[in-house]
Amino acid sequence: MSLVGYNFGEILQSSRTFKGLNPAELAEGICSEAEIIQFEKEEKYPTIDQLYKMALKLDVELNHFFDFASTDTYNYAIAVTELIKKYKRERDYAAINEIIQKEQDNPLFKHTSFSQFLLWHEGISTYYLEEDKERSLGLLSKALSMTNKADTDLTEREIEILTSIAIVEKDSGNLDKAVEVFLSALNNLASLPQVQDSSIWLRILYGLAQALSKLERYEESLIYCSKGIDNCIYEENMYLFGELHYQTGMNFIKLGKLEKGKGYLEKAITIFGLQKNEKFASLVETEMEKLLKYC
Structure with missing residues (x-):
């Protein structure tokens, strides 16, 4: 996302002044005071996450920062989708749901691609926030059928939605169905001439x-x-490099290959450490102790 051409600095400064905040007050919990000054001078631009937090603090919508008169509003919709993707990686489903509720009536999101994107992520957040599997799968299936009613020759986006269906089935304990849907997604992905986002694999x-x-x-x-x-x-x-090492280690331990399993779990801890993901590193350490204790 680029904010060049949006008169961003002027909009940010006027919004801050109107709210009665100085640069340090606006920066608190978001970035440094120096960065706020750089943003206002357009010497530097914020990340989409910083932009979202500034909008919340200033009590304005995210699109407040975009100069619609001079630039295509399509970029705003792209910025929102990128923010949702970020929160999905962080498993912050409440934040995703909040954005969806704000944007679902926005005319920009009536375009099929963006409308499908919101519906898809509403389905995901519905399961994890409300534990309503039936409604979640209904929303995900509806999102998929928006562009492919036959469920054949799926596009990359459609395979991602199918993968979300498989994940909900897995997390709800319907494991045989989950395996079936994952394998379908895998086969569809393998049939594509090119995959833009390797993370789908x-x-x-x-x-x-x-x-x-x-x-x-x-x-x-x-x-x-x-x-x-x-x-x-x-x-x-x-x-998912650390997670895959963890899963490998767990499998080996369950098969009775304790030393091999322990080696992979230790690698997982190292990877999570390098990623500064101390929470996951600690969880793997705890899980490793439990697994090895009863083997």
Whole structure:
């Protein structure tokens, strides 16, 4: 996202002044005071996350910062979708839901692509916030059928939605169905001539490995863990790299190969440490102690 050409600095400064905040007050919890000054002089531009937090503090909508008279509003919709993706990676479903509620009546999001995107993420957040599986799957299926009623020859976006359906099935305990849907998503993805976002492979492979492990099909799970780790290395992508090592380690321990399993769990802890994900590193350490204790 670029804010160049939006008169952003002038809009930010006037909004801050109107709210009665000085640069330090606006910066608190978001960035440094120096950065606010740089933003207002347009020497530097904020990330979409910083922009969203400033909008909340200033009590304005995110689109307040965009000069509609001079620039295509399409960029605003793109900025919102990127923010939703960020919160999805962070598993902040409440933030996703808040954005959807604000934007679903926005005319910009009546375009099929953006409307589908909101519906898809409403389906995801509905499951994790309300634990309403039926409504969640209904929303996800509706999002998929917006562009593909036959469920054949799926596009990359449609495969992502199908993967979300598989994840909901997995997380709700319907494991056999989850494996079936993950394999369908994997086969559809393999048939595409080119995949723009390599992370889709990883989401499918990791979800499939998780479901197979829960079904105690550890050898099969290891196959998909290995494919995921190889994909991370080939694509130089750290996304789910730690999680795949954890899943591999857990599988080996369940198969009675304790030392091999422990080695992968230790690698997972190292990876999470490098990613500064102390929460996951701590969880793996705790889980490793439990797994090894009863083996």
